[in-house]
Amino acid sequence: MDPAKPFVAMVGGEGWACELRAAELRALCQGVAVVVCQHSAVAGQLMAEESITINHESGGLWLELQGTATSWSLRFLLEPDTDRGCEGVWSAQASPQLAMALQKLECSGTLPV
Template sequence: MVKDQKRWRLLKDLKKGKFCFLIGVDDWSIELQKSEFNSLYLLLLRINEQLLVIKDELMDEESITLELEQLPWYIHLEGKKNEWSLRFVFESQDQTRSFEMYWPIPIAQNLFYEIKNMWESMD
């Protein structure tokens, strides 16, 4: 399964082995294990739920910042109610690798929905 847009990529290839998911934005990409992708998906759902709780109370031009941490992930959402960016920090529990990702506006919203669709379509 491949989603390839102008500024981002989302790929799933379970035949690839350990690192079977790829997320890329602009000039970088990272491969994730299925368990890492699953934990990212669950954290994205949680931060989206937090946003939905406060969204109706926000004015269009009002700035927001939301943070969530659930190891191995830390997520930072910043923007306005209808346009926001996401920054991620991943600290490997196996101490094998750590990385950071940044999804700018409007890529963050697009990738969030595509990751949600990809995960929900898997067996």
């Protein structure tokens, strides 16, 4: 990796985008996998109108999954460091697709070190 270019990926949603370093991208992939797995574990116990919020924090990244058994959105906050911070949200339509894309990226072994 070129130290002059510390960012390895860009994530974005409606009206926002954020560049991520390798460790931040790994934390996002792993964190999304954790909250989606936790949601899957309890989704069958939720009534149709019941909502749930699941939080996860690791590696300077805070994540939140919020929704119902069948529809949920993701929100993240990258803790500000010396040069930047970032916050973003993905809609209920985009969140499952994002989770699948991050899982493929992580499982493919192509995440930067």
